[in-house]
Amino acid sequence: MTKRKERLRVVPLGGLDEIGKNMTVLELGNDMIVIDAGLMFPDDDTPGVDLILPDYSYVLKRKEKLRGIVITHGHEDHTGALPYLLKDLGQPVPVLGTRLTLGLVKGKLEEHRLTKAKLREVKPGSHVSLGAFGLDFLAVNHSIPDGVAVLARTPVATVLHTGDFKLDQTPIDGRLTDYAGFTKAGRGGVTLLLSDSTNADRQGHTPSEAVVGETLRRIFAQASGRIIVASFASHIHRVQQVCDAALASGRKIVVTGRSMVNNTRIARELGYLNVPESEILDAYDMRDLPPEKVVVLCTGSQGEPLSALARIANRDHKTVSVEPGDTVIIAASPVPGNEKAVSRVINRLYKAGANVIDKGSAQVHVSGHGAAEELKLMVNMTRPRYFVPVHGETHHLHAHARLAASVGVPEDSVFVLENGQCLEIDETGARVAEHVESGVKYVDGLSVGDVGQVVLRDRQVLSSDGIAMVVVVIDSQTGSVAAEPEIVMRGVVLTGSDEVDVVSEMRARVHKALARTAAEGVTDHGVIKKVLRDSLSSFVWERSRMRPMIIPVVLEV
CATH class of the missing domain: 3.60.15.10 (Ribonuclease Z/Hydroxyacylglutathione hydrolase-like)
Known part of the structure; x- marks a missing residue:
């Protein structure tokens, strides 16, 4: 063998x-x-x-x-x-x-x-x-x-x-x-x-990281107000150069954002980030310093909604605010798909009066x-x-x-x-x-791997086309309508008439569909739900070219 x-x-x-x-x-x-x-x-x-x-x-x-x-x-x-x-x-x-x-x-x-x-x-x-x-x-x-x-x-x-x-x-x-x-x-x-x-x-060739340090020192020397720098928390080389530029311009360093605080602490403890402890301030202590003596190092370079920079831009950060004359540097390139989120944050910063610098206007990222x-x-x-x-x-x-x-x-x-x-x-x-x-494998809260394509597709429908729910009460023996149908819509926009008229038309469609099932003697909930779903889906498509999630609820008396 x-x-x-x-x-x-x-x-x-x-x-x-x-x-x-x-x-x-x-x-x-x-x-x-x-x-x-x-x-x-x-x-x-x-x-x-x-x-x-x-x-x-x-x-x-x-x-x-x-x-x-x-x-x-x-x-x-x-x-x-x-x-x-x-x-x-x-x-x-x-x-x-x-x-x-x-x-x-x-x-x-x-x-x-x-x-x-x-x-x-x-x-x-x-x-x-x-x-x-x-x-x-x-x-x-x-x-x-x-x-x-x-x-x-x-x-x-x-x-x-x-x-x-x-x-x-x-x-x-x-x-x-x-x-x-x-x-x-x-x-x-x-x-x-x-x-x-x-x-x-x-x-x-990709430019050297040292190029960013030269740019940062030049910007820091010319800035008159507070400087806020957003970067990846794991980009320790970039963090080091921000700290070097801050010290060279006579500014103290404030670190905010959970991952930024954790990573800078670990890097300093292991000797990969060299900055004197005396030069790093708690965010609450910077209130005692004039703006031109402070550099804030934070997360949020990708426009993440709960990041430090996004909260600063929205004016709901606990300790850091952006004022007219401040300079904000986004020292990172948007990951594909994050461009809109980053743009939203930049627009809010401009509205607050800040001067925003990113890789499009200066070499603050390589x-x-x-x-x-x-x-x-x-x-x-x-x-x-x-x-x-x-x-x-x-x-x-x-x-x-x-x-x-x-x-x-x-x-x-x-x-x-x-x-x-x-x-x-x-x-x-x-x-x-x-x-x-x-x-x-998707991680959704405490759930790992339980979110499938069906769930994602439902969420996409809800986010784009909304939801419509119809509750009907039928006679368990004959299948005929026993009470007026209830219709609830969220996120569905129908053109051509006001909401009352739309609901009335939808109720008429429901009555017509249930009359057809009652004439055929249908009492099976599954069949009735499918008929209702098809009828309302066709109506909404005719009026808005939308495909909302239709949820029929059938009760018996």
């Missing part, structure tokens, strides 16, 4: 055809590791949903194989699903990450009361063995300190996952990408490269992801046999695939995958295998 060849399975469960919920599984025999466990924030297509997670059923069904979870860096789109995954696993699993990454992860796990998680710190240049996987960690630049790429060596193949990266030649913390390590890995043989695709369609020339250099340094673009929407993935082909990777060795699509590698080569269970 011929022994079956060993196969390495690479299974992306998230991060493809989207920006967010990054998760990749590497599986060999009886061993499996997960790289990243991220989330994605909802958009207009998912009303009422709080968070979107990757469907990690594939991992849960094979949890006896799971040897560890590797987190490449501390951003939510790489860590946010971790608490939910650990809860569902129901067993201790090592979580590997660098010092800052684990510091941020620990705080997140404590919020979920997961105090017994097995956190294992790794350092760039270190080696860890997890079952059949030998893992090496390589330093990379990104918009958060302490990011790493993961080089996974197995008896079958060597896989390099870059995580999120840019090739910043002048990083503000002095921590360069490990060019020598990537080149060494390339000389040793990289079977498969999984590489960040976010900026694959942008030509040239990306943390490498552009085309940096991505090509990564391929050239590592010289992979096979290539899979990850972390990006479909057009990013295809743009990255073209870049890889342009620097020598054969086109038939480049695989543009979908979430759930397996890539199998053995001694004979690599090939796309079957699709495994994948998709999304």
Whole structure:
């Protein structure tokens, strides 16, 4: 009997055809590791949903194989699903990450009361063995300190996952990408490269983060009133540069917004944010200082309704108000889908008399992801046999695939995958295998995974077309109408007459429909509800071209 060849399975469960919920599984025999466990924030297509997670059923069904979870860096789109995954696993699993990454992860796990998680710190240049996987960690630049790429060596193949990266030649913390390590890995043989695709369609190089610091110092020197800076709470490099510019201009720093307060505290405690404690004020204490001596650092760069910046703009923040002459800097780029929310906040700030500066008017933000020339250099340094673009929407993935082909990777060795699509590698080569269970899990309040497409579709209908309820009372023996129907509408706009006339017409339609069912001797509630729903739906469509949710209630006497 011929022994079956060993196969390495690479299974992306998230991060493809989207920006967010990054998760990749590497599986060999009886061993499996997960790289990243991220989330994605909802958009207009998912009303009422709080968070979107990757469907990690594939991992849960094979949890006896799971040897560890590797987190490449501390951003939510790489860590946010971790608490939910650990809860569902129901067993201790090592979580590997660098010092800052684990510091941020620990705080997140404590919020979920997961105090017994097995956190294992790794350092760039270190080696860890997890079952059949030998893992090496390589330093990379990104918009958060302490990011790493993961080089996974197995008896079958060597896989390099870059995580999120840019090739910043002048990083503000002095921590360069490990060019020598990537080149060494390339000389040793990289079977498969999984590489960040976010900026694959942008030509040239991504500017250095240091450029933002120069811009901030110039703006701070010229500003006369209070300065308010909104940024991602996890963008510690940006936070450091805001603090540096504040100190250079003689201003004290006020931090507000729960995640901003937590992340800056963790980063300062671990030594990744260098600012004297004496320069940071409690928000209540800034009232004793003139506006030109204060910088407020807050969350809300994405226009989130409950964020600190949104509350400041709406004048309902407890301690911070915006006054004419203040300068507001939005030091971030809107995530696709958030543009309207950000625009609303900016308009409110202008109405309050503030001068608003964003990346459209000054270089107050640069990306943390490498552009085309940096991505090509990564391929050239590592010289992979096979290539899979990850972390990006479909057009990013295809743009990255073209870049890889342009620097020598054969086109038939480049695989543009979908979430759930397996890539199998053995001694004979690599090939796309079957699709495994994948998709999304919705977090809605305390509910995880219980919100389905039917619920979302109902919420979309309610938000766009409204609801109409009709309550009818029928004789249980004959099916005839026993009382005047009651009709209630919310969010439904009907043209051509006033509300009283509309309700009268709708009642007439109901009587006509019930007369038809009574003549046929129908007493089944299901049939009567369908007739009522069809009749009222047709009426509303004729009058408004809307499709509200129609809810018939049938009572018997």
